[in-house]
Amino acid sequence: MAEQDNGSGNGSGSNVVTMPSRGSGLEKFLLVPQVAERFGISSSHVYRMASTGPLRAVATRVGRSVRFRASDIDKWIEEQHRLDEKRRQEIERRREAIMRGTFTGGRETEEE
Numbered sequence: 001m002a003e004q005d006n007g008s009g010n011g012s013g014s015n016v017v018t019m020p021s022r023g024s025g026l027e028k029f030l031l032v033p034q035v036a037e038r039f040g041i042s043s044s045h046v047y048r049m050a051s052t053g054p055l056r057a058v059a060t061r062v063g064r065s066v067r068f069r070a071s072d073i074d075k076w077i078e079e080q081h082r083l084d085e086k087r088r089q090e091i092e093r094r095r096e097a098i099m100r101g102t103f104t105g106g107r108e109t110e111e112e
Helices: 032-039 043-051 070-100
Strands: 003-005 016-020 026-031 059-062 065-069
Touching (some): 026 032, 026 070, 032 065, 043 065, 065 070
Antiparallel strands (some): 003 016, 026 065, 059 065
C-alpha cells in the first residue's frame, strides 16, 4: 500500500510517495515531476528516459504511472558524476599527449 506525505520537507511542495520495500519499512519513491525537477529537464524527457533510455533500469511501473526509488536515482546521479570525471580525465590525458606530440588518432605513441 502506498502512502503519500504532503510535507514540504523536500522543498518542492509536491507529494512524496512511500511504498513497502523488499526489506523492512517504507522506501521513498519519486514521481516523474520530482525526477524532472532534480535533473532540470521536462517530465516528457523523463518519460522517454524511463521507456527507452538510461533510466529504464530504475523505473518502476505502478499501474499507468512511473515511479523511481529515490535511492536508485541518487545512485544513477553519482554514477553519472563518476563517468563525467573519467571523461574529463581522458580528455585531459589526450590534451597533454597532443601537447607532447605523442598523440596520434586516439593512441599515444611511445616516447623515445
